[in-house]
Amino acid sequence: MSNDTAQRILDRAQDLMMERGYNAFSYADIAEVVKVSKATIHFHYASKAVLSEQVVRRYRDGAMTNLRQLSRQVPDAPARLEAYAGYWENCIRTNTAPLCMCALLAAEIMTLPDLVKSEVQAFFRDLEAWLASTLDDGVRQGALRLPRSPALEAKSLLAVVYGAMLAARVSGDATAFGVVVGDAIGHLKTVAPAHAAKKARVRAQ
Numbered sequence: 001m002s003n004d005t006a007q008r009i010l011d012r013a014q015d016l017m018m019e020r021g022y023n024a025f026s027y028a029d030i031a032e033v034v035k036v037s038k039a040t041i042h043f044h045y046a047s048k049a050v051l052s053e054q055v056v057r058r059y060r061d062g063a064m065t066n067l068r069q070l071s072r073q074v075p076d077a078p079a080r081l082e083a084y085a086g087y088w089e090n091c092i093r094t095n096t097a098p099l100c101m102c103a104l105l106a107a108e109i110m111t112l113p114d115l116v117k118s119e120v121q122a123f124f125r126d127l128e129a130w131l132a133s134t135l136d137d138g139v140r141q142g143a144l145r146l147p148r149s150p151a152l153e154a155k156s157l158l159a160v161v162y163g164a165m166l167a168a169r170v171s172g173d174a175t176a177f178g179v180v181v182g183d184a185i186g187h188l189k190t191v192a193p194a195h196a197a198k199k200a201r202v203r204a205q
Contacts, residue, residue, distance in 0.1 A: 005034070005036060005040065005044065006044045006045075008034050009030055009034055009036070009041055009044055009045065009051070010051070010054060010055055010058060012029075012030045012033050012034050013025070013030055013051055013052065013055050014055045014058075014059065014101065016029055016030065017052065017055060017056075017101055017104070017105065018097065018099075018101045018104065021104045021105060021107065021108050022052055022105055022108050022111075022112055022116060023108055023111060026048075027041045027042070027048065048113075049113035049115045049116055050115065052113070052115070052116045053113075053115040053116050053118075053119055056101070056102065056105065056116060056119035056120060056123065057119050059101055059102065059123070060102075060119060060122060060123040060126060063123070063126075063127070064126050064127075064130070067084070067127075067130045068130075070083060070084065071130075071133075071134070075137075076141070076143065077134050077135065077137040077138030077141055077143055077144055078138060078143050078144060078185065078188075078189055080134050080137075081131075081134060081135075081138075081157075081185045082182070082185060085161065085177075085178065085181040085182060085185065086178070088100075088161065088165060088177065088181075089174050089175075089177050089178040089181075090174075092165070092168045092169070092174040092177055093174035098165075098168070098169050099165055099166065099169045100162070100165065102120050102123045102124065103162055103165060103166065105120045106120055106124070124158070127158065128151075128154050128155060128158055129154075131154035131157055131158060132150040132151050132153075132154035133150075135150040135153050135154055135157075135188070136150040138188070142190060143189065143190060144188045144189060144190060145188065145189070145190045146188060153188065156184075157184060157185075157188075160180065160181060160184040161181055161184075164176070164177045164180040164181050165177060167180075
């Protein structure tokens with residue numbers, strides 16, 4: 001049994017999980033597209049829970065690799081947050097990934113097997129930690145002003161991003177996603193020096 005077959009099984013499982021969540025797909029759905037028997041799938045992945053755990057772990061690893069790369073490529077913290085939001089806005093607009101797979105799975109969290117549940121929770125912990133680190137970078141750069149700790153603001157921003165993502169999925173309005181998330185990021189930015197100087201002059205008058 002080839003590694004290529006195992007990867008194609010993972011790929012199809014991920015497609016199904018992004019489309020339907022965890023509870024609405026079976027090995028039969030995978031076998032039909034990959035053109036293998038259910039026994040072959042079981043050879044590679046002993047159970048649906050094991051298969052799904054691998055899918056989510058691969059998804060989480062890929063997401064964090066991309067976010068770490070974004071951190072290296074975009075040192076400016078506000079621009080980094082805007083690039084992250086822009087990625088999702090483009091996914092929603094082009095319908096390539098209108099909703100994060102882990103957001104779909106989070107809606108099923110009470111019925112997920114422990115293996116899968118743990119990976120979904122780890123995804124959100126990792127993402128929250130990246131947001132907190134980026135917000136902390138912004139404070140140190142003097143580019144962001146946080147009313148609360150980076151950890152708490154990361155939780156808030158995560159809720160805004162995923163809430164806007166869900167609303168955009170319902171309405172099909174990618175622009176609204178960009179506006180809502182952009183506004184949340186904008187509220188954390190420090191006042192630009194030129195703008196601050198103008199306000200100071202107005203007060204002096």
